[in-house]
Amino acid sequence: KNQVEQSPQSLIILEGKNCTLQCNYTVSPFSNLRWYKQDTGRGPVSLTIMTFSENTKSNGRYTATLDADTKQSSLHITASQLSDSASYICVVTVLSGGYNKLIFGAGTRLAVHP
Amino acid sequence: DGGITQSPKYLFRKEGQNVTLSCEQNLNHDAMYWYRQDPGQGLRLIYYSQIVNDFQKGDIAEGYSVSREKKESFPLTVTSAQKNPTAFYLCASSPRTGSSYEQYFGPGTRLTVT
Numbered sequence: 001k002n003q004v005e006q007s008p009q010s011l012i013i014l015e016g017k018n019c020t021l022q023c024n025y026t027v028s029p030f031s032n033l034r035w036y037k038q039d040t041g042r043g044p045v046s047l048t049i050m051t052f053s054e055n056t057k058s059n060g061r062y063t064a065t066l067d068a069d070t071k072q073s074s075l076h077i078t079a080s081q082l083s084d085s086a087s088y089i090c091v092v093t094v095l096s097g098g099y100n101k102l103i104f105g106a107g108t109r110l111a112v113h114p
Numbered sequence: 115d116g117g118i119t120q121s122p123k124y125l126f127r128k129e130g131q132n133v134t135l136s137c138e139q140n141l142n143h144d145a146m147y148w149y150r151q152d153p154g155q156g157l158r159l160i161y162y163s164q165i166v167n168d169f170q171k172g173d174i175a176e177g178y179s180v181s182r183e184k185k186e187s188f189p190l191t192v193t194s195a196q197k198n199p200t201a202f203y204l205c206a207s208s209p210r211t212g213s214s215y216e217q218y219f220g221p222g223t224r225l226t227v228t
């Protein structure tokens with residue numbers, strides 16, 4: 001069964017600190033892995049996308065890693081800001097006939113406190 | 115100002131009534147999608163459309179219907195047959211349905227049925 005699991009479910013950190021969010025997946029055949037940021041009550045916004053051959057991708061203070069052998073990904077946030085408070089969703093794309101299906105994790109809810 | 119719009123942001127209905135959620139995009143994307151988001155769960159695909167006048171069921175299509183008469187518009191009707199309609203509904207679009215294409219999400223509609 002194709003699944004994406006994220007940990008932790010929620011996290012509280014102080015402003016200026018770093019944090020790392022985890023994503024494990026059992027998806028086959030794998031196409032790519034994306035990280036999205038979703039503010040409360042809003043739609044998700046893409047942060048990074050990585051294919052099988054990429055093992056790291058950065059977007060400002062966000063750095064995603066991918067280990068396709070262990071089927072794990074992480075999202076590292078550096079020097080957190082209050083605006084980083086949001087849910088972070090890991091999404092894996094499955095090659096499935098004519099439509100490439102997205103499998104969504106449940107997300108990690110991050111709260112950055114002053 | 116390009117993007118995806120969903121209206122209304124909040125919607126309240128009585129049980130047994132059908133309700134239609136609006137989704138419009140001016141990105142000239144061929145593909146459009148409807149997802150449902152429930153607390154503690156990943157997004158689940160309701161319907162998708164790869165081109166005008168064509169649409170396919172997703173993982174949880176029962177109790178929902180869609181139409182795609184125009185490229186820019188992909189309305190979702192939540193019928194009285196949907197057992198648990200209260201949820202956050204997200205519309206998305208992408209240039210095509212291929213795995214390399216990013217999906218862009220609208221701001222969402224929160225539907226409450228009592």
